[in-house]
Amino acid sequence: MFRVLVLLLPVFLFFRQIPTTLSLPDSCECGKLSKCIQSAKILSEGSLQYLQHIDKGPSMIEANLLVNILGIPRHEHDNFVVLPNDSISFDWLPESHDVIESSRSQPLLTHSILLDAAATPMHTTRITVLFDEINMRLRSQYKISIHSIYNAPCNEMVQLEHPGSLKLVLACEKVRGANCQNAIKVDYHPQCNVDMKYSTRVFEADGKGEAEIFVAVNDTHYEGAKYFIAYYGLCDSKTINRYTKKGKCILDMKQATSKRFCPMEKGDCLFGIDRNLTISPLMVGEYGIQLCVVYDPLYEKPPIAYTNTRILAHKVTLASSSLAISSVTPSLHGTILVYASLIILVFILLIAIIVYKCYTGRIRCCRRKKQIDRFVLDEKCLNIHHNHILGSGKFGTVYLAQLSAELHGPVILDDQQRVAVKTPYDSKEARALFMEEVEGAKCVGRHPKLVAIIGTVMSDDFMHFVMEYCHHGNLKEYLAKRRNYMLGLQNRNIDLNAPMANIEGVDFEQVFTVEDIHRIASQACTGMAYLAQNSIIHNALCARHVLITSDHSVKISDFGNITFENNSHKFELPTELTKWTAIEILKGSQPSPKSDVWCFGVLLWELSTVGGSPYHNTDNRNVLSLLEKGFRLPKVDNASLLLYQLMRELWCDSPDDRMTFAQLSSRLSYTIQQDYNASHRFVTIDRFAPYYVDSEEDTKTLPILSVPEPGKNNRRTSNDPAHLLSESERLLGFRR
Structure with missing residues (x-):
């Protein structure tokens, strides 16, 4: 009988499925x-x-x-x-x-x-x-x-x-x-929305209502926590947010009170284990609390985007009582209004003073926004290699250094955590210039084509400015190395532009092409366009202040001379930058983004000459006289007519006649497209060119061309720099 039932079971199931199948409509x-x-x-x-x-x-x-x-x-x-x-x-x-x-x-x-x-x-x-x-x-x-x-x-x-x-x-x-x-790095930021339990107590003290909230949390669930931080206060009742759920409210971080406390068995924590949160005085309204676990003290605050200060918090129910918790008694209204009026007047006066000093350039506008210096680093996290000097300048020395492996930040470093550290000389002037560069770097912010500030280490005995490490150094040295290598190839009769060039033994990491000129110029223009967009004027753009990373990318550096647009404070021109400075600045006018455009034209000329020195045989005192006579840097072989024409447009006498960096970026792209065939050509080096000067000391050995004094015989001779205009300039119509 059992065998018969087993045999009939599939048949029964088949016929049971037939009505269902037939019930589906066609x-x-x-x-x-x-x-x-x-x-x-x-x-x-x-x-x-x-x-x-x-x-x-x-x-x-x-x-x-x-x-x-x-x-x-x-x-x-x-x-x-x-x-x-x-x-x-x-x-x-x-x-x-x-x-x-x-x-x-x-x-x-x-x-x-x-x-x-x-x-x-x-x-x-x-x-x-x-x-x-x-x-x-x-x-x-x-x-x-x-x-x-x-x-x-x-x-x-x-x-x-x-x-x-x-x-x-x-x-x-x-x-x-x-x-x-x-973007947020989840591993480093605190963990908020922590599961917790709490108990509350409402009482009266000194004639006013107060409350205590005791927070209970299971410490064993958060291994590796340095400490806890609780944010608590009145909920923002005016904000109706679609993300608010039952038992939640919006807490404003600016208005909230914070308290830190340690895990129970954390011996090296400095904040204690007291978990009582006190609210005094107790006001009418709903209260919220947000508890976060901090794993890295450098990333203590929740990752709030942009300028938002509101976070989602747990709504706290305070035990009701007969206490009078009114916001303000009527008898106090008059007193509060008087004090509030005085505070508002003082606040308006302070704002007016700050705005005036900012407008006149006596203080930097960005300083008034700073509440906590987020760039301060602990000395213990920095290992400086004093025997490895990357460079030195007029007020300090730059060393190679490494950050500790535990320290992570928004700037992406290499696998060795290498950074560059600038330390000023032991003099009052050097320290003042050093602080100007640090503050300037903080003001410009972060951009892929700007050297990023990582932090500062300050004490009474030393000052360190920690910044992004660029492996190939500054552009001036970068070009000089490639120029010398290309000269060596020419001395060996190796012509890379020949159809059947002998490339045996050629290190193509050291050669330099016309395409490299366009690439570096375009990347530098992107960084300068960012500064101009934020009304920041660099005032010191030259090959020495452009750094090259390990992947040959460009980074603008040296922000010690920055000013802001429409700043009436008199600009003091550094003497060593005279030959890069726009003509209107040499005449005493205030800097503008268009004066940086002039500097960019000189940078283009440095790239085209593979590291040549502008106005190499002219004293700084005579540069303005040459420019007023119409003299401009001559065309070189590595610059096409289109590229040199672009340079000349950047050197117009009137700033209004010069293009912006946004327009310059488009012109560079157009020039690259028109010179596409020539851009794959290797540069040629004129070994007898007089403008190859590796240091300022070398210029002292060169004959200096002077400008004739007024009242004397001003007839032009072959020694007059304004007369030394190339044939290509005449053909282009820049000089008649």
């Missing part, structure tokens, strides 16, 4: 569309893409997703679509490293395209979603859900019985074309 009927749908599934298609300033708006992150709807008959595919507002939802999933950001815009569904039904057995729609760039900076996570689809012929929205969902992490390293320099 086509989806209006009113019964839910029977057509089985489930939905969302897949990520490829990597994320960074879109910079689309349609002149903010930068966005583009994600392409595939939505598969199972169960729709093939001939009904075209009738179903995914609608932006009704079909799809985006839920932000707060993480320990993520924070509330009020300026964060909602994800936007921009495209919904049905794929070819013949190419896939199921209903597949490709959707494109744009996320705010802030999500990438904060490494945010979203849950994307498909709840329904729309049928056009029936004009009916069909709810999915099994909605499809996908968790998408907007990590910067997964976004193509993104700059991850300012």
Whole structure:
């Protein structure tokens, strides 16, 4: 009997399935569309893409997703679509490293395209979603859900019985074309939203209401924690945020009180183990608390993006009592108004004084914004190699150094944690110039084409300025080494531009091409355009102040002479920069971004000569007289007519006639395209050129061309520098 039942069981199951199979409709009927749908599934298609300033708006992150709807008959595919507002939802999933950001815009569904039904057995729609760039900076996570689809012929929205969902992490390293320099590094920031328990007590002291909050947290769950920090205070009742959930509120970091306490068994912690948080006086309203675990004291604050100061906090319920916790009694209104008026008047007066001093240039505007110097480093984390000198200048020496392996920051270093450290000479003047450069580097901020400041180490006995290490040194020395190597090849009768050149034994890391001239000029222009965009004037652009990294990239350096646009404070011109300085500055005018454009033209000439010295046989006192007579640096063989014409446009007498750095960047790109064939040519070195001077001391041995004094015979001779104009200049029409 048992064997018979076993044999009949498959037959019974087969016939049981027949009604279900027959109940499926051949086509989806209006009113019964839910029977057509089985489930939905969302897949990520490829990597994320960074879109910079689309349609002149903010930068966005583009994600392409595939939505598969199972169960729709093939001939009904075209009738179903995914609608932006009704079909799809985006839920932000707060993480320990993520924070509330009020300026964060909602994800936007921009495209919904049905794929070819013949190419896939199921209903597949490709959707494109744009996320705010802030999500990438904060490494945010979203849950994307498909709840329904729309049928056009029936004009009916069909709810999915099994909605499809996908968790998408907007990590910067997964976004193509993104700059991850300012993105959050999860390993270093504190862990917030810590699980905790608390108890409260409300009492009256000295005639006012107070409260105590005792925080209990399991220390063993946070191995490696240095200490805890609690932020607590009144919740921001005016902010209604879509991310606020039950039991949560928005806490303003500027208004909140903070307290640090140690893990119970942390012997080397300095903050104690007292976990009582005191609120005094107790005001009317809801209170919030955010507890964070700090693993690195350098990264103590939650990773708040941009200028936002609000974070998501746990809402604290204070035990009710009969205490009078009114905000202010009526009898105190008059007194408070008087004191508030006096404070406002004093505050307005202080603001006026600061604005006046900033406008007149007596203080730097950026200093008033500084509350905590985030650039201060611990001396113990720095190992200076005093026997390895990278260079020296008029007020200090630069050494090679290494940071400790535990120290991490926003500047990406090599695997050896190498940095450059500048130390001033032991004199009052050297220290003053040193501090000017440090403050200037802080003001310019960080950019891929600027040498980044890492920090400072200060004490009564020494001062160290820690900055990004550039392996190949400054551009002046970089060009000189390649010029000498190219001269050596020429002495061996090796012509790299010949059709059948002998390249045996040639080190192509040391050669220099016309393409290198264009590459270095374009990268330097990008860095200067950033400074001009922020109304910062470098005032010292030259080959000595451009550094070259290990991968031959360009970094602008030396910010000790920077000024700000429309600054009325008199600019003091460094004597050694006279030959790079714009003509209007030599006449006593104030610097402007257009005066940096003049300096860039001289830098182009240095590149074209592979390290030549401008006005090599002219004393600094005579440069202005030469420029007023119309003399400009001559064309050299490595500069095409287009490139030299560009230089001459940068040396116009009037700053208004010169282009901006943004326009200059476009002109450089155009010049590179027009000189494409010539750009692959190797440079040639004129071994007899008189402008190859490796130091300022060498210029003292050269004959100095002087300018005739007024009242004397000013007839031009062959020794008059203004008469020394090349034939190419005359043909181009720059001199008549």
